[in-house]
Amino acid sequence: MKFEYPSQLPVSAAREDIAEAVRSSQVVIVSGQTGSGKTTQLPKILLELGRGSHGRQIVHTQPRRLAARTVAERIASEMGVRLGDEVGYQVRFTDESSPKTRLRVVTDGILLAQIQRDPKLMQYDTIVIDEAHERSLNIDFLLGYLTALLPKRHDLKLVITSATIDSVKFQEHFEHALHAKVPVIEVSGRTYPVQVVYEPLGTAPALMRSVPGFETGAMPGDADYAALSAAPNAKDAHDSTIDVPTAVARACAELVIHSSHDRGPRDILVFASGERDIHEFENALRRHYGPRAVDMRRPDAIEIVPLFARLSSKEQHKVFESHTHQRIVIATNVAETSLTVPGIRYVVDPGTARISRYSKTAKVQRLPIEPISQASANQRSGRCGRIADGIAIRLYSREDFETRPEFTEPEILRTSLGAVVLHMLSVGVARTAQDVTNFGFIDPPDMKAVSDGFNELTELKAVARKHGEVVLTRTGRMLARIPIDVRLGRMVIEAAKSTTPNTLAAVLVVVAFLSLQDPRERPEENREEADRIHNRYADPTSDFLTALNLWDRVFQADGEPSNSALRRICKTEYLSWLRMRQWKDLVSQLREMCREFKFKLGDPIPVSRPALEIRQLPLNQQAAHSMCCSWDAQGIHTSMLAGLLSMMGMQVVREPKASDFSGLKGAARARAMKRAQKMAKNDYQGARGTHF
Template identity: 50%
Template sequence: MSRDEHRLRRRLDGARKARNAESLAAQIEADIEAAELRVTRRRDAVPKISFPEELPVSQRKDEIAAAIRDHQVVIVAGETGSGKTTQLPKICLELGRGIRGQIGHTQPRRLAARTVADRIASELNTELGEAVGYKVRFTDHSGQDTLVKLMTDGILLAEIQTDRMLRQYDTLIIDEAHERSLNIDFILGYVKQLLPRRPDLKVIITSATIDPERFSKHFDDAPIVEVSGRTYRVEVRYRPIIDPDDPDADQDRDQTQAICDAVDELQHEGPGDILVFLSGEREIRDAADALSKQDLRNTEILPLYARLSSSDQHRVFQRHTGRRVVLATNVAETSLTVPGIKYVVDPGTARISRYSHRTKVQRLPIEPVSQASANQRKGRCGRTSDGICIRLYSEDDFDARPEFTDPEILRTNLASVILQMTSLGLGDIAAFPFVEPPDRRQVTDGVQLLQELGAFEMSDGKKLTETGRKLAQLPVDPRMARMVLEASRNGCVREVMIIAAALSIQDPRERPAEKQQAADEQHARFTDKTSDFLAYLNLWEYVTEQQKALSTNQFRRMCRNEYLNYLRIREWQDIFSQLRQLAKPLGITLNTDGPADPQRVHTSLIAGLLSHVGLKDPAKGDYLGARGARFSVFPGSALFKKQPRFVMSAELVETSRLWGRVNARIEPEWVEPLAGHVVKRNYSEPHWERKQGAVMALEKVTLYGVPLVADRRVNYGRIDPEVSRELFIRHALVEGDWETRHHFFRENRALLEEVEDLENRARRRDILVDDETLFEFYDQRVPADVVSARHFDSWWKKARHTEPDLLSFEKTMLINETAGGVREADYPDFWTQGSQTFKLTYQFEPGADADGVTVHVPLPVLNQVTPDGFDWQVPGLREELVTQLIKSLPKAIRRNFVPAPDHAKLVLSRVGPADGPLLHVVADELEALRGVVIPDDAWQLSAVPDHLKMTFRVVDVRGKKVSEGKDIDALKRDLSGQVRATISKAADSIEREGLTTPAFGELPKVFASKQRGHDVKAYPALVDEGGSVAVRLLDTPGQQEQSMWAGTRRMLRLNIPSPMKFITRNLGNSSKLVLNRNPHGSVAALLEDCVDCAVDKLVADNGGPRWDEAGFAVLLEKVRAGLNAGVLDVLTNVEKILRAANDVETRLADTRGPKDSLADIRAQLDGLVHKGFVTETGQDRLKHVVRYLRGIERRLEKLPTEPTRDIQRTGDIAWLRNEYQAALDALPPGTSSPALREIRWMIEELRVSFFAQTLGTAHPVSLKRVIKALDDAATSRN
């Protein structure tokens, strides 16, 4: 035999070189004799051969035999029924083939291999398995003496791995080559390469009459022998669904209606079954429903498709009476021959599996079939008699269609082929002699899938990995094989093999169209809510248990009753057994320690399904899959109703849309470890993290565009060491954003802070060298592999011992050479006011609230701080401040002081803070320099930059900010309560409340204590609280003075009997009537005001308030003795005031005059007589108020005749009142000014001088005198 010949030649060649050549030669000679005996035995075993005369191929036997004898490759083309499949092996036997090797005869399907083998054996009168045998997956009915071996093309492919030269065969018959499956095209390509090395090998390729020339051309113009089939005439009728040439055609007619019309037409053509081709199960159901509603007598409607249950498929082939309408997919085109068909209805479409380059998934779109497929369909009705084929499309449509269907190699993923070719060392697929080379994109996609599975190196897509070598040894889909390999690592081989085997076959769960609900109820037991894969395991365990408990017939019956396909279950079990056997040599064994964890199972499955992972898109309701594909969970999945965030699908198939079939919920963290070689990792926002002491970044991990991880913080040092080192130096070393105890670092930061502080004080950014200078310093010294704090610490731990000053700054290197003229003394750290010293800080941040100099004022001493001196700023900013003040002047004044900086410098060379308030001093100096008077209101302080105005920051005892602002007086007002509360904590023994008798001991006029180095002062006083008196600490002497008078008055009133009865007895009726017309609201309130006024007069006459109990007792007796008389004296003046005020009111109501004048009179009257005016005015001034009121009367008398003069005087008064109010507003909080109080009454005297000169004044007065008094008051205040 050919195999023996090759083996023996090699042994002979080796024996010639061996030392024991003679003994080896003897052994070889014996083996040669044994081989010759085998050849003789095989020749003798050839049975008697005959050829049925009725077969067309028998009539061309001699021509075919001659072609085979004379050529290495022969193409035999003939329709089904010509006999080529059964007679060609017999012709080869008759030619002497099959003796020195077997006649290998391939079939596309297992069923065909078995039935053809059986038929040939029957014709040769030999037992199946002897001269004629067959081999299909899981079954081998052939032996060493078998002459003709039928097998599937997949079996021949598998044998190539162990018999590269195919020496067990001397002849190969590749049957049904026109189907152009992937296996057939690969075999044809392999054989073409093999033929030059096996000149003894004969190859016969059989095909339907579909493009046999292509095969001939592929094999160097091999001869073609055409054999006609036994066919009858077929009439073709074209019935387009919508006929464009028929104006009366129904435009709403659809395919289902067209099928019904065609069936109705064929019913009138005589008996015979009708075969209707449809593209899918749904279309079959729609057509069946429509046909069942028609009046089709004695007609049975049967579906036929691959997923149909076995029993329903068998019904199509059973004998029957009446007419049948078979609704079939293209499975009936070539794979199955339906008997009794006389009529065919061809809509011209089919679902054709196509691989999408874009989505990398296998699609099943509905497409128009090729002309060759249409003719195959037509041929189904011309087998036994003349037939009719109705095509539901036009003849022009038919003529425009492609002649042939694309071979499978042009429309499928080539991963399995590429893997096997690489494993066999067949070279680049692009150079492989396929009948039709695949698209380069398909090859690329196949390589990419193998890279995804880890079979190929990522860097070299043609180099097998160890995983790839193992995958090539498992004859299943590479995805399934990868799952099994991963399962061996995860200890779940059994579970994954069960699932992989299930995915390799049609679903064993049947779902008949008329019993869907019953089937669903039976199958629901196996459902797992989170995983369709686990449902296979549940089903497996159930089936295994039942199979053990039941007999074979009982088990078959159970399968039928529970809608399980018995044959598919057996196939499932056979595949599992084969997988187990094939995996053993690879060291893969089943786990026996109980069921595996579901997570491990799914993790193993993910290894083969990386590109079938999807992320839920809540907005669109579907899943984002690999490379932008969008798919939905198939409605039959257990996950359809409650869809998880991440899902894995066993397959993605496109029909009406892209569906994920057989799904499971997964977690992204299961995927990432398996997908490390194909995921894309994008890093964003690399940044230094102080706490981590490293450069971190946000990592986004995507698997073919599907986000697995978003914004995960990762150490960037291992990803980009160069960038990480730079960021470490810039942030940790240069910017100091680092928690470390290194001595050099601490000293360097201290030096930097010194220079930075000088910059803030001088408000310059050119003193400290820039960050690049500091970066270069470190960059030149720190090694390239230091990318984090940990790396630095490791390096510096050794380096510091040899070069301790390597990384230490010197102050001179930190200061720019151009930064001259800056003196630290001009920017002091502290400000002194009186006995208090306040910390100063500097901030150079334009726009910030505290930009410039900040004075830190402890809360307890806030009441002691005055604005004095702060207006002069620190020396370093003083010149800029005066310059800006000059620039703020109105243009008419400002132009006299140009250039402003020069004038500022000159002014400051002559004056300083000791000369008085800044504005007054500068105004005086500028006037002295240029003779230009600058009014106080000329300064536009709002135009002065904020950084030149000191910020006052009030801090608590811990140094924490309480409040801050530019106005110290406003802060004192706002925080007065907090100041008092703070001081009170330190003076609990002094403050008291609820006093009604003068038991307050002796009050100090000043309370002083030390708090955190500051002299805290407060001012005790009696405080009027209505029904009692309290002792409180107040902020200022002014507050103390006011409060002490009021508190003394209240204590005296509480301890002296009320004089009200005495007053009532001594008032006449006319007096009572006058007093009743008062602004207080009641006579009682007026009288209380009068008593308070009398008490104040008596206190003043007796030396003022007393600070001890003894002194207060003396004062109490003095006031008690003189109170009644004092009150009567007050009432006398008050009665006169109220009479005069009433007269003014009456005249004012009747007077017409300038509005400003009348408004001024009303304001004066309200200022003199109002609620509380008696005590406020004081007893000594009450008699003058009567004169002021009489002055108003005189003014009203003159107003009608002298309005112009009145208006002029009114203007003067208004100006004085505004100046007076401004002076009051300028007083610090809690202070009072006797001088200002006197000016208030000077203005009243001036009114008398202006409008009622004849009444006389209490003292000389004029406008000039009042102005001078205002100036004097301002000067004394400053």
């Protein structure tokens, strides 16, 4: 194992200070901007100090799976060891570690699961919580849990890394809890000035008069310019003639032209809020650049590289490989803090991200696309001042930026607390709602959210009350060990209890489908064709059975496909190969878990399938619904309802009366009546008087 610290990384200069702080204090906070080398160099400093020895390990948490793997690979290659030996990693589907492992990079969810099996975390002598400023639910729970654990384990060291903004908050929290000084070590890197320009949708380019191949848009001084700039969200306020993918393509084209005289790295990083946006931005750029984006032998070639968690590791690595031509990287907000993409000189920021929120009325967790906070926008623009003077183009107005919240709200204040409460009960750190609010959270959730969490668990029969305290039922103890959403976990337990082994296997397939993104793809250019092909499986009575029909066709009816056969099937059936693989992996993991619980488990075999001659017809001759199988629909749906009690409703049909349309005549009256009849069937009354 070699210990070398690249001199260009700011953290290398603070190496002695960090080592000294770790020797003398139980908690150390290392704060600095993204890209200062905290993530990759800190573990090496700790290993060199002799942490992670005598049968104990250093655990290093990352908020995302993609980051956990990349970080482990990077540290292993810098230290000259094989990944999986002294340096390993563990994420939801993969464990690359061995008895020799001294440093284990994991997602924060993995460490949470380990707390259940080993509440004192005796396996570790040092814990590094990376990217703590993200304040995800898992990070907040871990920090709260460790606040209580550290006084009981004086040999355990905690190192927290954070962007500069939150370090004081963490310092005050731990000093107050541990009654000891907590050192904060600043390792802010040397950065170059970044010019931030605003280009709201529909307005003229900011760096030049016009961009060839694109509309110019409203100029400063035009009547529409003020309106487009002032609107908090130009997209909603005006039917802007320009859409986001086109705006992204224009901003990139502008930067490519602007940078044509520059020497050195000139790569552009574009932020997207999800996979669909990445594909749309990529298509818009490919349409604009044509052969320049295809033929990498051209001197003016432009390489377009997407980066998101579900790409294969080979494709993800592409971003870190050296290259000679200009590159446009399109990434989700994993590139905002977790990963530093090398060679970035320019940033294009559409100003949105998917932010997890709990809808109290629908009682589900949603991932709406929302405007990002000022702190996130500054993190994004800061990604391009690492190597030379940078430019960040924001596709919204300065007024819009100034009205945004300063920081992103911690996830614990905008999420369903059912899973958190379940976790706390199973680890034994809470017995009442009061315990949850008094737990060492940095931002305690309010009592209403906590009691909603308890109500959700009561509805799922996971908890019972005994002498004023809440205790886990047998169902609750099982739920705490199932690595998926509590409502989905409840469906599995119900199927095991009240249906046949084969129906349980079918419920596992449906539950895995609901945990992941839909594998069906509807590309813009072939949308109708894709819908026609998907309609062959569509069960008119149930989306759940549609998922099972799809599973049976791909993985069972004609035997299990090889990898190359699966790719072929996915291509012709408009399915995402990666999501189908993930679906299969999650089903295997859930089957493994059912065996641990000693559930009787069969196979997800339908009662009957379409005849072989129909399955062998050419695709264009298979009618809608022709690939539907027959399943134990009653057993499957009964199991699913156990997890969705508060979402059941009775249809309330209110027949429209003639007097409702008294002022209307002719076609307008007919239209209004038709709309009223449609609306009359759309009202449902659920539990506790809710309407949806």
